[in-house]
Amino acid sequence: MPIHSLGYLRINVTDVEKWRTFAGEFLALQEVPGPTEGALHYRIDDFQHRLALIPAESPGLRAAGFQVTHARDLETAIQKLEAAGVTVARGGKEDCEARRVSGFAAFTDPSGNPIELFHGPRFDHSEVRTPGVSRFVTGDLGMGHIILNVTDVEAAYAFYVDLLGFTERNTTETPAGMLYFLGCNARQHTLGLAPSSGPGLLHFMFEGGSLDDVGRALDRAYDLGVPMMQSLGRHTNDHMVSFYVWSPDLHAVEFGYDGDRVGIDAPSYDITEGAFWGHRFTPPPAPSA
Template sequence: MRIASLGYLRIDSTDLDAWRTFGAQVLGLAPGRPPRGTGEENLYFRLDELSARIVVQPSDRDGLACAGWELSGPAALAEAVDRLKHHGVELTTGTEAELAERRVQEMVRFSDPFGNVLELFCGATYERTPALTPYGNRFVTGEQGLGHLVVPVADDTAGLAFYRDVLGFRVRDSMRLDGELVGQPAGSTVWLRFLGCNPRHHSLALAPIPAPSGCVHIMLEVDRLDDVGRALERVRRRGAHLSATLGRHMNDDMVSFYVRSPAGFDVEYGWGGLQVDDDTWTARESTAVSAWGHDFAG
């Protein structure tokens, strides 16, 4: 199986107005439009030429609903379906209504061993008009996809086995943690795993920590450092919760800060992320989260 990139995120929300403000006035996302005849109740945000990268849907809960992972086409999706069935994964095929609302040609849905919902899709629509972000910021997407996603896994060993051995993600980096920090027995070790599927250092990370929202954080990357600074100013002006100060990560070199979203998970907003070539890359173990900064205040 060869997943190409993180294609879209669907987010459950009890307060769409909060997301309307946060998405546009804090993150600088471009407004999208609903598909013809469906989805009028949702919020659609664009980062690039795709019709929607982030969809916020009304719900009685706040959190990540699912992550959509893009494949190169129908043949790749069919191969992925065969592989998932071989490993005993239960699949649901997207209905015509779901395909129309997501603006994709084909889609299947399933859950990982911990209940995190994934959708594999191909054939997303793109727009003839550019994504007009409100502050002129440009997001780094293309073959690297939307950004990255960190999901909670109750068992780091089982999580790695599923995402690496079944879904085909490649291990790019790891970091060991004291198990006691996440409720494991004294003296035990748990692992943060950073996994890639394209040149972005990691498109997915597995965190052995609880996250009621179903997501630890997502990352959006812009192509100018100044746009990180401007976004940080908007966080302060809008009174959003700054979860971590400006810093540079050790593993992917990203200069970023973290801000709390209305869904309860954090959004990392960064610049300068590392790109890797799997033919020459050697998986490593980082010994700290950041080279400097990133004071996580909670």
């Protein structure tokens, strides 16, 4: 497949200090110096950073970056996108430096979600420090997974599967329409497409290396007053044990363990329940006065 994994997220945020507590103290990501002035940069493995939180007047996804194998694969992907009528912007030296990559290209999906493909991430060879988390599950599985809101789910499916090479892993019917879970490596899903009235980042997930990592994260959520979204539970599609919280900008953020690894040619299926047990929902907190 041309796409290897989810490599990084760049997110616009309106309250940097709330996100510093959320990402650094609750998620236990390692805050590191970064190239984007005023932004927060977080490391979880050899990548110099996987998450960049950028101050902005309004919150939203700035870019979801998917890794390809090397420069030739990136060029092949660009040519395929342009042949399909997609406008693609190649990243310059300064833009590459901001992402700590050797090359990248930016475009939008049919709903307007900002997507980037990149190759050659720059590594930090010092020991990563994530107190409270034994390790984050990354490597060949990438950073984790995301769910994007899309306005036309069938157009989005065609874009990500036919143009970008994702494969369908499972589906589930929602009141708004079909939700697709797509994979690009052994992680059961790297990308979800959720029908919605507008684009945006609905959800992102980090996976810890042990069940104790999940338990400690749950304790930190209670200690820090991070609002719960879904209680501890086990999913029916990837079998991950996890819980969800509301981010400072009300994304659904999942912390889990023991997600399934599947074969590239594993057949797709439809789920009729989201969880075997748990994952009881709590509405988002009311806006501050």
